[in-house]
Amino acid sequence: MTNQHLAHGMAGDHTAPDWPPLQAREVAAVLERVPAAGAPRGLRWHSPRPLSAAALVETAHGRLFVKRHHVSVRTLATLPEEHRFARHLAARGIPVPALLEDTDGQTAIRIGDWVYEVQEPAAGVDLYRELMSWQPPHALAHARAAGDMLGRLHRAAADYEAPQRGTHILVARSEILGAADPVAGLENQLPSRPGLADYLENRNWRAELAAALQPWHDIARPRLATLPALWTHGDWHVSNLFWTGEDADATVSSVLDFGLSARNFALFDLATAIERNAIAWLKPPERRARPDIAGALIDGYHEQQPLDGHALELLAALLPLVHVDFALSEVEYFHAITRDPANANTAWHAFLIGHAEWFRTVPGRSMLDSIATR
Numbered sequence: 001m002t003n004q005h006l007a008h009g010m011a012g013d014h015t016a017p018d019w020p021p022l023q024a025r026e027v028a029a030v031l032e033r034v035p036a037a038g039a040p041r042g043l044r045w046h047s048p049r050p051l052s053a054a055a056l057v058e059t060a061h062g063r064l065f066v067k068r069h070h071v072s073v074r075t076l077a078t079l080p081e082e083h084r085f086a087r088h089l090a091a092r093g094i095p096v097p098a099l100l101e102d103t104d105g106q107t108a109i110r111i112g113d114w115v116y117e118v119q120e121p122a123a124g125v126d127l128y129r130e131l132m133s134w135q136p137p138h139a140l141a142h143a144r145a146a147g148d149m150l151g152r153l154h155r156a157a158a159d160y161e162a163p164q165r166g167t168h169i170l171v172a173r174s175e176i177l178g179a180a181d182p183v184a185g186l187e188n189q190l191p192s193r194p195g196l197a198d199y200l201e202n203r204n205w206r207a208e209l210a211a212a213l214q215p216w217h218d219i220a221r222p223r224l225a226t227l228p229a230l231w232t233h234g235d236w237h238v239s240n241l242f243w244t245g246e247d248a249d250a251t252v253s254s255v256l257d258f259g260l261s262a263r264n265f266a267l268f269d270l271a272t273a274i275e276r277n278a279i280a281w282l283k284p285p286e287r288r289a290r291p292d293i294a295g296a297l298i299d300g301y302h303e304q305q306p307l308d309g310h311a312l313e314l315l316a317a318l319l320p321l322v323h324v325d326f327a328l329s330e331v332e333y334f335h336a337i338t339r340d341p342a343n344a345n346t347a348w349h350a351f352l353i354g355h356a357e358w359f360r361t362v363p364g365r366s367m368l369d370s371i372a373t374r
Helices: 024-031 077-093 142-159 182-192 192-202 207-215 216-224 266-277 291-306 307-318 324-335 342-358 364-371
Strands: 041-044 053-059 062-071 109-111 112-117 228-232 241-243 254-255 262-264
Touching: 024 041, 024 053, 024 062, 024 112, 077 112, 077 142, 142 228, 142 241, 142 254, 142 266, 142 291, 182 192, 182 207, 192 324, 192 342, 207 342, 216 307, 228 266, 266 291, 266 307, 291 364, 307 364, 324 342
Parallel strands: none
Antiparallel strands: 041 053, 053 062, 062 112, 109 112, 228 262, 241 254
8 A cells, every 4th residue: 555655746646645654553553542542453544645644544443533744844842733723613613523632641642753643533524535725616605615614713713822833834824924024024034944044045035035925915914913813724625624415515514634723814714715725726827716716715704704895805915925934834844854856846936936926917816806896
């Protein structure tokens, strides 16, 4: 199985995963530390997500989801940050799979250079299991249901108080987006991010970044200071949701994967949802825009968290910017951790710069206008 397992690639292809697939012996060692887990009986499915390794595991007590991170990506300090947020949401009624604790009462388990987490299986149907990010949902009703659940999640997150994540690696933050000067903001971060600094050292990155973010940043930045901080999911795509069925009217039954969660603001999450679901980035530029999907997401969200015209204008201005901090974290991850220069360059050129520049095209501007004037 190890030789056959492929992950989702950045070009919409299937490629070798960044990390070796989970093996039965190592999963058994992890579950030995989790009293409620039960003895493992076999691995039933490997996740195609490339940035970590995960699998569904059959045990004597039923199925569990086991996920493994390299210590350079998540530590015993940074993994529980997302666990605490997920548990808060669960306590407020958001359907989040329960995390299992080890014998010390911890939800992050380190063995050697790996950090593991064990979860109960999500409730419902994994309808979009094989769908890659940046591919739209199958039905407008699913987009509306996703927007509705995101609004519910933000209501549940409103009273969650925690400092910002302790890492930039593969986290959807918004410091560069929200900086008075994004170039200066990134320069201030580089001393504490040597891997990213090394990638940028021989690039004309200041000019590239400034050109890509204008004029959107000039429009959005003055309004951001008035928005209350809120912990956000950070990766709101239909593949991170389970569903009540396979029909077009199915609703969300479970919310997954808080790995990118961080302290941002509500419109950041909604803009991310549109960027992930309503723009088919893997298609040719003229065929990417799905304003119908964006509208359905917004309508569903509006039912839970009403949006006025000013919010919609800001949402449109955010859309060409919302990916910036995460794209930089991917550059850092591929350059300094997996040592993959091709993917690092893709993260810089196609993701960070390319996504922002698409919004200058006719279909990109039309997409923004459809949101701002909705």
